[in-house]
Amino acid sequence: xxxxxxxxxxTGFMFTAAIAQAEPVVIKFSxxxxxxxxxxxxxxxxxxxxxxxxxxxxxxxxxxxxSQLFNDxxxxxxxLLGDVQMAAPALSKFGRYTKKLALYDLPFLFENMDAVxxxxxxxxxxxxxxxxxxxxLTGLGYIHNGLKQLSSSKPLRVxxxxxxxxFRIMSSKVLEAQFETLDATPLKKPFSEVFxxxxxxxxxxxxxxxxxxxxxxxxxxxxxxxASNHGLLDYMVVTSTEFWTGLPDDVRGEVKKALDEAIVxxxxxxLEKHVADRKKIAESGKSEILELTAEERTQWVDAVKPVxxxxxxxxxxxxxxxxxxxxKAE
Ligand code: SIN
Numbered sequence: 001x002x003x004x005x006x007x008x009x010x011t012g013f014m015f016t017a018a019i020a021q022a023e024p025v026v027i028k029f030s031x032x033x034x035x036x037x038x039x040x041x042x043x044x045x046x047x048x049x050x051x052x053x054x055x056x057x058x059x060x061x062x063x064x065x066x067s068q069l070f071n072d073x074x075x076x077x078x079x080l081l082g083d084v085q086m087a088a089p090a091l092s093k094f095g096r097y098t099k100k101l102a103l104y105d106l107p108f109l110f111e112n113m114d115a116v117x118x119x120x121x122x123x124x125x126x127x128x129x130x131x132x133x134x135x136x137l138t139g140l141g142y143i144h145n146g147l148k149q150l151s152s153s154k155p156l157r158v159x160x161x162x163x164x165x166x167f168r169i170m171s172s173k174v175l176e177a178q179f180e181t182l183d184a185t186p187l188k189k190p191f192s193e194v195f196x197x198x199x200x201x202x203x204x205x206x207x208x209x210x211x212x213x214x215x216x217x218x219x220x221x222x223x224x225x226x227a228s229n230h231g232l233l234d235y236m237v238v239t240s241t242e243f244w245t246g247l248p249d250d251v252r253g254e255v256k257k258a259l260d261e262a263i264v265x266x267x268x269x270x271l272e273k274h275v276a277d278r279k280k281i282a283e284s285g286k287s288e289i290l291e292l293t294a295e296e297r298t299q300w301v302d303a304v305k306p307v308x309x310x311x312x313x314x315x316x317x318x319x320x321x322x323x324x325x326x327x328k329a330e
Contacts, residue, residue, distance in 0.1 A: 024060045025251065028084040030075055032067040032191045034215035038145050038273060039088055039235055040065050042266025049258035059251060067192040072171065079240050080136055088143055088235040092170035098131040103315045103323060105174035107230050107304040111327045113144055113271065116232060119326035124319050129236065138244050140237045140256065143263050144270040145209045147229040151198075151222035151287070152205030157296055159303035165204040168194050175207075177307045178231075191216075198222055209233045211270070214277035219287040226290045227278075230300060237263070 027050070029043050047061035064070075070078045075087045076097060091104040103109075110116045119125045120142045129139035150156050152165065163183040169175040171188045179186035187203060191212075197203045198221045206218065212233070213219050237259060244252065282289050292300070312320060 024057050025247065027059065027061045027086055027255070028064060028069070029061060029086040029088075030064045030069040030078065030084040031088055032071060032075075033065065033212060035065050037211050037215050038266045038270035039143060041269045042143050042262045043088070045265050046259050046262035049261060050255060053258060054251065054254055059255060067190070071190040071192050073190055076137065076238070079238060082240065082243065085243050086140075086237060086239050088237045090145075090170055091142075091232075091234050091236055092172035092175060094132065094236070095171055095173060097135045097137060099173075099314050100128055100131045100316070100319070101236070102172050102174040102311065103128070103319050104232050104234055105172045105178070106308055106311070106315070106320065106323075107178050108301050109320075109323055110147075110232055113146065113267075113274075114329070115326045116144065116234060117267075118329070119323045122322065122326065124322040128319075132238070133241060136241050137238050138241045140239060140244075140259055141263050143235045143237060143266045145211060145233040145235065146270050146274040148207045148209055148231040148233050149213070150205060150207050150226040150228045150230065151213060151218060152224050152226070153201065153222065154204070155224045155288075155290055156205070156226045156228075157290060157292065158299050162205075166202075168197055168203050168206040174307060174311055175231075177310055178304050181304050181307055194218065195221065207231060209274070210277040210281065211273035214273075214281055219281040219284060222287055224290060225281065225287050226292065228292065228297075228300065230304070 029046070031039055031043055033039050035041070035044060043063045043065070047063050050059050050061045064084070069084060072089060072093050075084065075089060076094070078084045079087055091101045094101045110119070129141070132139065154161065154165070156162055159182050162179070166185045166187055167179050168189045169179060169186040176186045176188070189197060194206055195216055195218060198206065198218060205222065207230070208218065213225065219225065247255065278289070281287055308320065
């Protein structure tokens with residue numbers, strides 16, 4: 001009997017030890033921007049919240065910023081292959097997986113970030129989070145960076161000033177059409193290459209937010225920035241559906257809660273940096289910030305408006321209408 005009891009106790013001990021030694025779930029989160037950006041801050045806070053609430057021995061989030069692991073061209077493939085578990089590419093970079101998210105690239109679609117927030121919380125915005133499920137990618141939420149500005153080696157006041165210039169763009173057909181409409185040449189290049197392309201004058205300009213231009217020092221190699229607020233830089237946090245549905249329910253719930261909280265924080269950082277990083281660039285004296293008059297701005301809006309029509313079928317007129325309507329507060 002005693003023998004039997006110690007055998008049972010030993011089995012129990014081995015079982016407990018096995019649980020105690022179970023490997024933690026590792027979530028590698030790969031992104032391309034600096035840590036002092038909205039996305040960088042969101043990812044770090046997500047890591048810290050998961051550690052605080054679940055403990056590193058259960059779930060460990062590892063954040064890889066600055067394209068350390070993967071760049072724009074290969075990160076989604078890496079998510080699907082399980083090489084990383086989360087990423088948050090710009091909405092402009094999902095073209096290989098869905099044509100629908102290019103909606104967000106339509107020029108002058110959103111007047112401010114409140115409008116973006118209203119649209120994304122609404123039915124159509126939520127629907128777009130699910131648009132890649134048939135490809136094995138689950139959208140977990142949106143995170144903002146902000147409205148984009150145009151930087152260049154020469155002053156851009158009216159659309160004709162962009163004619164003949166080369167601009168780096170993210171890999172979006174809508175962004176391609178936007179620059180072609182201006183009679184400029186768009187070049188799809190990864191974010192990690194932009195500074196060098198600008199510095200060596202292989203390209204003339206690019207479009208980005210104040211925080212990306214500040215954190216990656218684009219302003220040091222671009223003498224002019226037009227405060228155009230002409231487009232949106234926003235992200236989707238994605239994971240592979242296989243990984244996500246494979247997590248135990250309680251773990252998935254806690255991880256999602258931590259992510260949602262980190263996104264709220266990241267969005268706050270985005271609003272602050274839109275103002276603060278612009279100010280730092282202005283104070284640097286390295287880049288002149290050009291303000292558009294109302295009349296000049298109208299010229300830009302009119303020049304790129306044909307892009308809306310060109311992509312209406314692909315994006316869905318109902319989606320375009322819903323996004324545009326979000327500019328009006330209810
Ligand atoms: C990013 O903010 O993730 C990169 C944006 C870009 O490629 O310009």
